[in-house]
Amino acid sequence: MKVGILHNRVTWEIKRLIEELEKSNIAFEIINNQNIYFRLSKEKDLEFQFDLILERSLSYFRGLYSCAILETKGYKVLNNFECLNITGNKLLTSLKLIENNIPTPNTYFAFKEDASMQAIDEGLHYPAIIKPIIGSWGRLIAKLEDQNSARSNLECRETMGNILQKQYYLQEYLSSTDPKSPTDIRVFVVGDDCVAAMGRYNPEEDFRSNIALGGTAKKEEITDEIRKISLNASKAVNGEIVGVDLMVKNGKFYVIEVNGTPQFRAVSKASKINVANKIVDYIIRNYKK
Ligand SMILES: Nc1ncnc2c1ncn2[C@@H]1O[C@H](COP(=O)(O)OP(=O)(O)O)[C@@H](O)[C@H]1O
Ligand SMILES: [Mg+2]
Structure with a gap:
């Protein structure tokens, strides 16, 4: 079996995946999407005969378009184009969640400033999130x-x-009333399994809890309710390896986003779970020839 890892920077995640592939004696090749070109065709004509390509580009468009081209060529790409397309776009994600009856915050969408003001006045009220x-x-x-x-x-x-900033995606503001509970929860899903989860806490000066913005993380227990909503969210976007972000309102979980190229450094550290090992194990179980 040979695995390709498509990327535009060798991140901590890619190094861990390489370690795990080496441990399992799986042949692999890392491909920097900045150094390659594709001939658009139905031929599997990359330099190596990959059985599976892991899409790990940090750039959304590069990942999405590479995946589209590779799937047309007949390669199996993780995640697949449908998943990357939906999860890379919060509007499309919201629609999929709604279509599949998965709880998600009340969200409005408009194309102009005045219509957006009206949506907030009449539907969301203040504070609202954009x-x-x-x-x-x-x-x-x-x-x-x-x-x-x-x-x-x-x-x-x-x-x-x-043009992308002129699509107005407006959402009800959810705030945790309990200061001890996390601002949001990231659940890492691999196939039919929620392998790890962390609660993220926003820094004092920012309502957002992203680690990139100074949020801190702690291990979060994966309850049956968290497992169920996360696996449903993953299925709704046709995902195999995804990060599901959850927030709580009145004791109930809501999916705020699904990430189709999830990083896993923070969740690995917080949960003490070797997420890269879970991913490689999944690949071996499902795609090894
Ligand atoms: N509806 C909301 N109400 C309150 N905070 C929110 C809401 N949506 C997102 N946030 C905060 O902003 C952060 C980033 O939002 P998210 O939708 O996950 O986008 P991103 O793709 O940038 O991570 C969340 O982790 C959370 O802390
Ligand atoms: Mg997020």
Whole structure:
């Protein structure tokens, strides 16, 4: 068996995956997407005969488009194009979650500043959350405290934003009433298993709990309820290896996003679970020839 790892930077995650592949005597090749080109065709014409390609690009578009091309060529890519396409886009993710009756926060969508103001006034009220539809690490996610802050955020997007920033994805603000409970929970799903979970706590000066923004993490117990909603969310987006982000409202879990190229450094450290080993084990069980 030969595994390809497509990437644009050798991250901590890729180093751990390499270690685990070596331990299991699985042949692999790491492919930097910056150094290659594809001929668009139905031929499996990459330099090596891969049985499986792990898509680990940090760049959303590179990962998505590489996957599209590779699948047309007949390669098996993890995650698949459908999953990367849905999970890379918060609007498409919300729609899939709703279609599959998976609890997700009340969300509105508009194409113009005034219509967005109206959606908040009539549907969400303040504070409300605005998110870029494509983006990660909490970047450009803002809490709109009142009409003034909403106007200025929307006006900035309308006048300075690129086309993606002019798609207004607006969401109810969820806040934990218990200061001891995490701001959100990241569950790492591999196949039919929730292999690890961490509670993330936002830093004092920011409502967002992304580790990239200074959030801290602790191991989180995977209850039956957490397992069920996370596996359902993964299935809804046709995922195999995904990170599911959960928040709590009135004691009930809501899925806020599903990540199709999830990092796993923080969750591995917090949970003391070797996530890379779980991924390689899954690959061997399901794809080894
Ligand atoms: N509806 C919400 N209410 C309150 N906080 C939120 C909400 N949605 C997201 N957040 C906070 O912002 C962080 C990033 O949001 P998320 O939707 O996961 O986007 P990203 O892809 O950038 O991680 C979350 O981890 C959480 O702390
Ligand atoms: Mg997130």
